[in-house]
Amino acid sequence: MQSAATPQLYHLVSLRPKLQNLSSKSQLFDLGIPFCRLRMNSVSGSGLRPLRAVGGSSSSSGGDDGFVTLIEYVGKEGIHVKDDLVVLLDHIQYACKRIAALVASPFSYSLGKQTGLASVGSDRDAPKPLDIVSNEIILSSLRKSGKVAVMASEENDEPTWISDSGPYVVVTDPLDGSRNIDASIPTGTIFGIYKRLEELDDLPIEEKAMLNSLQSGSRLIAAAYVLYSSATVLCITFGSGTMAFTLDHSTGDFVLTNPNIKIPPRGQIYSVNDARYFDWPEGLRQYIDTVRQGKGRYPKKYSARYICSLVADLHRTLLYGGVAMNPRDHLRLVYEANPLSFIVEQAGGRGSDGKHRILSLQPFKLHQRLPLFLGSLEDIEELESYGDIQQKVNPGYEV
Known part of the structure; x- marks a missing residue:
């Protein structure tokens, strides 16, 4: 028997035969199921919610489950x-x-x-x-x-x-x-x-x-x-926008939940290991001191959020805006900086090494490292304006 805590979505799945016979969405309320609960809260205007499939069926079940999977999306949605x-x-x-x-x-x-x-x-x-x-x-x-x-x-x-x-x-x-x-x-x-x-x-x-x-x-x-x-999220770009799919563990499908992610042009969060504050160059220290006092171009005090997991820090930044950074020559251009910068740029943001656009750089060795700054366009532009933000002295690290 299902528990009372089972999410509304799974109530709907279990009631699918009944729902298919309903003539209007309003009749959902007769079953005690608020239709609007299917829509999750919007994140930064991206409309985070499972999207209805367009005449397609689930790649796993073969039935019309009403949602767009990753393979359905790339196979049928006209993105070439x-x-x-x-x-x-x-x-x-x-x-x-x-x-x-x-x-x-x-x-x-x-x-x-x-x-x-x-x-x-x-x-x-x-x-x-x-x-x-x-x-x-x-x-x-x-x-x-x-x-x-x-x-x-x-x-x-x-x-x-x-x-x-x-x-x-x-x-x-x-x-x-x-x-x-x-x-x-x-x-x-x-x-x-x-x-x-x-x-x-x-x-x-x-x-x-x-x-x-x-x-x-x-x-x-x-x-x-x-x-x-807490969820497994696949965020992807093909060069025409950025979208995210969330793994539905009940079917094994990645389901489209963010069809058009747009990073806010300005955030209020910076993500960096500021335990290394005294190792930073002067420009980076000035930037952090300025924005966390609310004295930057954006007149609100910035908050620090740092997980020390690049994908996790970037995912939050992509949704809420701000900057995720590592000012040391630490992250790899080929495997990390290039793919993540492409994703961020296609969402309207910017990837930088502190001086140059990441995607303009030509790798010269496979495991080449560099500083990395990813985030909202206006935040990255303000950060770059401080000039001296690349940390070249790395006490305690061997690179």
Whole structure:
């Protein structure tokens, strides 16, 4: 028997045969179900709610469930996504569902422990079993898709050549924020998708794998992150706006909940590790001091919100506005900065290294690091106006 606490949506699902026979929405009230409860509260004007499908059926159930899934959206909604890319996205979403289940598993605590394996970068970023498993899940899904030529991952020293015929290149951070797993803090997966550079096909495998992976962010055709938190949210862009899909655990579908995310032009939140305040350059300290006193261009006092999980901090910033930043040469251009900047820009915001637009930068090595500032357009412009905001001295860190 269903409990009284079961969400209204699931009451509606259980009553679907009755609802199909109703002639008007008003008759829902005769069943004691307020129709308006289907609509969630709007976040920053984005109209956060499950969207009704347009003459489509659920990819999982084969019945008309009334909502648009990720694959239905890219396959039927006229956004001009090629069939090869639809197939690739189906395999990517499957990989992310597996990672979501892994992160939520009672065994993730032991999987989150560090090992003595060699790592790319500092000891602070040493791979953990959970990172490695997530990386293997993604690589396996990309291989099975048959649509990927090369995968470059934060967890691998070099790109992995998969197929000579694959039309796409995928760059990924398989599990961002994994060192927070023990404390059940949100984590995420980041993807960027490029077209394979066919003009490089005659080069040796190692060389063409590397050059395909070092494409400028301006050449991205799609980018996404998946947030593993109280809900599992897949936020994606194909270069014509940013949208989010939320995983419905009852069906296994990612359901469209944010059809057109627009980051507010100005927020009231900054996200940064300000325990490092005294290591910051003068310009960054002045900016933070100014906005949290309400003396900046926006005459309200800013609040600090910092999770120390890039995907989680960015997701909040994307919905509420403000700035999410790491002023150190720490975040990776290929796997993190480029895909996330593409998502933010398509929502009306900006990605910057403190001096330049992220998507204008040309990567010169696979694991290249840089400062990263993401957020509302007006907030980023004000921050950049302070000039000296990149932290070049990093006491306590080895990069």
